[in-house]
Amino acid sequence: MPFEDDLGVALRQAGDGFTVDRHALVDAGEERGRHLVARRRAAVVGGSALALALVATAGAYAGGLLDGAGGSDGVTVAAAPTPDAGSATDGANGGGHGGAPSPRVGSGAVGAERMMTNLEKALAPQGGKLTATAARGTESEGGAAVSGVYDDGKGKAAVSVSLSRVDPKGSQARQLTECGDKSLQGYDDCRTEQLPDGSKLLVYKGYEYADRRVDTKCWRAVLVTPAGFLVEASEWNAPAEKDAATTRPDPPLNSAQLKSLVTSQVWLPALNDLPAAEPEPGSRDAGPGTPLKDRSAADALELLAAPFGVPIASRGGEGSYGYLVLDDGKGPSLVQLNVSRAETTAGFTGADVTTESDGTKVKITQGSAGKAPGVVQWTVATLRENGLRVTVSAFNTANQNGGPSRPQPRLTLEQLKEIALAPGWNRDRN
Template sequence: MSEPDKFEDDLLYALTRTGEGFRTEQAEQAGLVADGYRLGRRRWRRRSAAAVVGGAAALALVGTGTVYLVSPGAGDAGTVSAASAPASSVGITAGSSAGAATPTVLQSAARAAVSGDEVLATFRALLPKGEITEATGQGTDGGPKATQALANLVFDDGQGKSLIQFSISKHRPGQVQLPSCPPDPTLVRVDACTDTVLPDGSKLLLQQGYEYSDSRADTKEWFAVLNGPDGRSVAVHEWNAPKEKGAPDSRPNPPLTLDQLKAVVTDKSWDRIVKALRFDGIDTEAIDPGLSPADYETVLTGLLPSGATVTGRTGQDTGVAFELARAGRAGTVSVLVKNWAKAPDDRPAPQWYQDAEILPDGTKLLTHAPAAPTLSGKLIADATRPDGLEVLVVTASNGDPLLTAAELRTIVTSPAWKAGK
């Protein structure tokens, strides 16, 4: 499948999701709880950017109909909150790559980068005596967008080899879901689990469990996760096998006790690396344009072509989806506005705009239209002004596009869009 076709399919799926709820039988709920916990645990362990093909970012359409964007990182793991990613990361420019946004808070030329070797050395120094092989590290020296530091190694204290993985990232307040012990440990094969709040306000999770909750193998996975008041999230995972999956168990238990895992994640030697990391999300408060859903509707209504009317509205301040009617047809228009003026370092990297049309006033315009009418009839336009205001509009209909590309262009480039604060 070509990159344009992949983008078409992904967007079609996103725009046609209904978000309708479903009911399950009581007998199925236990399995869902276990699967949800297990998948959630893996997500915050392996923090990774949304899969992006040819620069096309993933979109999701929740029950309200509002489009949410996920922006890729520059080869590093990263996450963004719903409706908080750079709108231009819709990936209209194929083949582009850019780092996830960099927050204003820690932007300083004086910030010292940390190499992968230093991350690895710091991690190794906190381990007990033993043989270490297959060691790798990732630091913050790969570019200014680094959001995560990593270390992986195989450790043998004479009792057998064990894979141990370390990761550290940093979240803004309110932009992280703290890990917690499962409500019913028997459903996910957890032998022991505690989550406590330390004197400095950090939350510490310690757990002894298994790689597989369905008992297909008895490989054990023990881990510790520390989430600190400064946004740090430090995690160490270990197994009683030299690989996470697909290798025979090499020892009865992983080598580090829970107390030793706690000592690793709470050690102050990570402070310098925390300072070198940027937050892995965008400052949503800073880029909030200060427009209410009613403000969105007022502006959009004034820009719609003759015969097109708004018949419904759902969404929130950061993005609003409108139901439209025109000439007996119905469709949706989702509008997102970002104000990068208050968070200039959060702006999408220049690569996003390498194929953009530059308008006389300096506005960078990206557009996407299907080569031929498709079921979704989707069109996309994204305009970013020199003053930092960005307007993204996505349309969808069950047939021919409800708005033409020229009409969409008029909407996103209109000076009527102004930041409310």
């Protein structure tokens, strides 16, 4: 299957189960899909072949090397490579002068065959058998990755590992190593740990679908080093991520074994072959003067909701998507914010669309949402003349996959309009 088809499948799978503004989702699809797929590196097993649906995080790489002495307890960072050490960021004609820039990929020093061998080595201490392996090497724009079907005699299970480099101080690295809101994600257990060398480790035990429509469990471990190496491992209690019957109660590897898998030194050569990093744009902590459009959506939403004085039970999100769960003691209420750029006025041309004095178009919708009866969603969507789309939604539940927790959303339509139409969205500095 071509990489473009893999990408489409991965984006559809990553978005399954979420209810968001449709037009905002289309406009922000590339950016949000990149983050969501980074969280869920899809590995789909079919017969003797396994299709890897992987998205490399463009422009978000970090420099540094792993030292082989770290063992399973962590990885040690050595000096970063020199800028001219065969970087894949040079232009097509060399030195970045003339022609289109080359893709940010490795040299191919670690190919698909070696990635498959490395996964076998990393799993060897567990004593099981690995079959149906498939992989991509460091030369692939889809990212270095390997997957297979692991059998320890207690039921076959899909296992995958992906390698990339990120800005260790960026939003993606932070989000990948933070446990999300349990009421929204529906996981059984999630723990984070800082290793002796400063690396951050997350071990997550959840389900393929947050609403648990099937019994397929998805457990994963994520490691981000101070140098920005990102190693992600996922496992299931079925021989395929989706559309396969479960073969065992839980995935085969426990928390300690998942940690050992992502910290294994077998991944060192491939990680070192990936190109050096650049800081993630806008990834540093936002100061008081940072404009709303340059903040993460979660930060912007928390700032704009603060004047309403409603206690925040939890918050989260990534990049252009953010959410809060508000709880005034009368039932929790989910609030979502989507920020994107639109090239057309799609969705803002009907009779129900109004226009503000500055030209901003506003559309308000109210209706049912979620899978449970009684869950309602109020949405204020706005489109400014410069193409900035800000959409804010409120629900009468803390979890779109669960039932209602209160009669109506906690924030009123007027308060949602205040957030979506805040003057700060038009400023270059707050």
